Amino acid sequence: MSKIGIRSVTKTFQVRDSGEPPFTALSGVDLEVREGEFLTLVGPSGCGKSTLLDLVAGLTHPTAGEILIDGAPVTGPGLDRGIVFQxxxxxxxxxxxxxxxxxxxxxxxxxxxxxxxxxxxxxxxxxxxxxxxxxxxxxxxxxxxxxxxxxxxxxPDVLLMDEPFAALDAQTRESLQEELVRVWQHTGKTVVFITHGIDEAVYLGQRIAVMTSRPGRIKEVVEVAFDSREGDLRADPVFGEYRHHVWKLLRDEVAAAQIQERTVVTSHG
Incomplete structure (x- = not known):
């Protein structure tokens, strides 16, 4: 059953006092998040991951398309959604x-x-x-x-997490990842978790939504299934296979994002 429905969502921003055309952060994003699942969201810098999370939270509104929670349109923030920031x-x-x-x-x-x-x-x-x-x-x-x-x-029914462990050291980050999985299993919440870390995405997510470079779209949704979550999951050969697959999906997008950054720097230099 779908808990969150993201339907053909586009988000543009007007760049103030620049004379430049509107900036498109997201274009035609389609994604379903299942009831009670843990979905991780990865993509290159600037691809619109945080913008998408803000839209689901109701902190801003799509330029086109719609976002649904339990089939009802999101029109603003609500106590059905909890947010954890970096x-x-x-x-x-x-x-x-x-x-x-x-x-x-x-x-x-x-x-x-x-x-x-x-x-x-x-x-x-x-x-x-x-x-x-x-x-x-x-x-x-x-x-x-x-x-x-x-x-x-x-x-809340839904927990939205925007790179909450990014500022922590590696040992603390891994400890909190384990703790978060335990809490999620205990509560059964629907979790959408943004990360830059492929290892983190594979460790936490039942599915991984991979985004393209700007304007952000969903490139592929990867199903993650381990025989067991007992023991050292990161040492499982299957973990490495998922990690490699996600990196292959991201590699071209990261390169494209770097070219975009250099173009912006050159045009404003």
Whole structure:
């Protein structure tokens, strides 16, 4: 069953005060995201991955086409969608628990229930005992765990994640990838996860949507199936096969994106 329907979506931006024609970020994007699946989205820099996520979140609107959640058009932000960005976006004056409670306040959840749900979700991401810590007292990985707990606490149907682990060191990133898979399996949420990392895309995704260079389109959707997720998945030969296949799809798109960047620099030089 389709949870998110992206139908012939195009997004253009007017470049202000430049005299240049509108900038097309996405062109004719078609993608279905299944109920309860973990879909990763990869593509070269500037291909419109974050723009597409913003459209699904309702933070901006398509120039053409439509986006549906459970068959209903997306017209703006909603509590059915939680968002986790690369930057932690935590309130520095609030404790970890108070940060997680923030979304629940917007839903007018009673105070005692807010506190209970916040503690439960901090425990879910492995932060029991850190409820009273402020963001500056937490490591980068712990802050991102708080951000994930906050997005999950108000029980959205869909979790949208824009390169949430990109700023973390390799060891912390792999640890949080494992934690996120566990949380996803526990909650059954529909997850759309943007990444630049092919390994991350293969490790996390049930399917991988590969985008073209700008204007972004869906080049191919790769089904990922392992016999088991037990043990060291990255050491599985099948992991390497998926990684190689995705890189082959991306290689020409990355080269095209680099040419586009050089052209822009030259034209403005």
């Amino acid at each position: 930057q932690y976006a935590l309130f520095p004056w609030r404790t970890a628990q108070a940060n997680v409670e923030f979304g629940l306040e917007a839903k007018a959840v009673p105070r005692k229930e807010r506190a209970h749900r916040a503690r439960d979700h901090l425990a879910l991401v492995g932060l029991s005992g850190f409820e009273d810590r402020y963001p500056h007292e937490l490591s980068g990985g712990m802050r991102q765990r708080v951000a994930i707990a906050r997005s999950l606490a108000f029980d």
